[in-house]
Amino acid sequence: MSRERLSVVVTRRLPEAVETRLSELFDVRLRDDDTPMTRSELVEAVQDVDVLVPTVTDQIDAGLIGQAGERLRLIANYGAGVDHIDVATARSRGVLVSNTPGVLTDDTADMTMGLILSVTRRLPEGMAIMQKGDWDGWAPTAFLGGRLGGRRLGILGMGRIGQAVARRAAAFGMQVHYHNRRRLRAETERELEATYWESLDQMVARMDILSVHCPSTPSTFHLMNARRLKLMKPTGVIVNTSRGEVIDENALTRMIRNGEIAGAGLDVYEHGTDVNPRLRELPNVVLLPHMGSATVEGRIEMGEKVIINIKTFEDGHRPPDQVVPAML
Template identity: 70%
Template sequence: MPSSKLSVVVTRRLPATVEKRLSELFDVKLNETDTPLSREQLTAALRTADVLVPTLSDTIDAGMLAQAGDNLRLIANYGSGVDHIDVATARQRGILVSNTPGVLADDTADMTMALMLAVMRRFREGSSHLQSGDWQGWSPSAFLGARLGGKRLGILGMGQVGSAVARRANAFGMQVFYHNRKRVHKDAESALNATYCESLDQMLARVDVVSINCPHTPSTFHLLNARRMKLMKPSAIVINTSRGEVVDENALTRMLRAGELAGAGLDVFEHGNEINPRLRDLNNVMLLPHMASATEEARVEMGEKVIINIKTFADGHRPPDQVVPSML
């Protein structure tokens, strides 16, 4: 007899405990190699599955959704960002989309602070010098960086991650400013000891560090462009643990090479894993492979949310983390 369980295709390897639970509950096809699926493979999965579990490395556009099978009714994204999925087209075709919000804020905020420290205290330069074998011992004038305490931090996007960054920045003695689509409630603002800046341009001109914590949407594409970065102090640094498309990466690279900005800490890049080689060569830049949320705890919690979304859908209810176009 045919299986009564939902057919679920998972595009990448997930934590073993998550894959085990998915396999117990559903008729699951796993990606044993963890190699990103090709466009053809993704399209084939859309044709056959009841539920697709993609990740941010899977682009699901209108053309692919047009070829989806009649059985596909849920795209249960493994991740909070859904800019790689055409949510509007999915909705038009009667396909629900869910995500995994609310579990990455603390880990991403930790990495944001780590990147601040790494760039401002010149970790990359010091480590490279030591590992090269050139180090001759301590010197009072070597690798002088800057302390975080007393510096002005400008947070671009005061959502869950931005708020978590603000709390940590307060502990380091930084002055916190923020720009957001909407001003947060005065009680939250007071608790975060954060000052609202209605003008992004004015905030950029006055801060020492910019932390990007907003999603990628049409309105945030290149929000930090060449014109805005030229408003910043030459001593300022840029930290991005959100989405690479928010920053004009070519303009950032040019300014870093020209000394018009002091440094950058980047966990995400405008063109995915295609990183500008001129950016990679800079000593005043710390680059990480999209690992801000890479903790065991976060990955398991993301998987648990995926399971809850699918199980709720299987029981005839809307997934608790359903995403609709009006939310984007």
């Protein structure tokens, strides 16, 4: 007699290949609309289900976990970041949490370089002129940006993505510097040709471009606050493809408007979709709608990791990408 299949609820539309495979393996409830679930829909979803598959748009907090039914045993997050999930409360309730690390490293690093190039070479300004049909022809002093070769890139957070950015930056002839909670091994530093800075303040003050690659935790909230942003060169540029909460967005907006920072490239924002309207008006700021992981390949690989985590759990083993509070 075959064993009853796990009941799985998916909170957002996923790539078709992922949804098809989930349906083959589990008793899955898929999302018809490509919109976030409301709070009441999330509460209903966790009432009578074995596995919840949320995304970054879902707040899986203590209150929601407290309303979950007895069946809920795994939250298999579709995404690497889990700051929207109360992992400690889940653990106390006997609910495991897993994520999808690693698969988005190259995609996010590519997007980081895209933002660096866009800001320093003023690509959006050039595109805007062409789209308006206002281009009068080439001029020696028009749209002058800066050369990447020889510039100092400071990487804040030297994990998988930070290291992937370092390799790409080296190919552009940039000088790679980094600050991290733990210093890399000497052989890794040599391979990346990266200079370690124990003091974040000292590194920030000397960089031409600062790229943020750290998770959202209580210790990283506003890590780039007004005081630290003021340490940047007036010609400096800041890029963020990690978590919006790491940068004080209001302070950043104010300083760019005042000419204290040369520009910014952002894919994430402190208040989600509620982006500071003054920030949107600045020509030397490139804003993207959280596109860092937006490749077909990356999103399918994320789904494959979710499936492996659920299947491993179903087979009575620890999900390979289980997240525990000590990791955060």
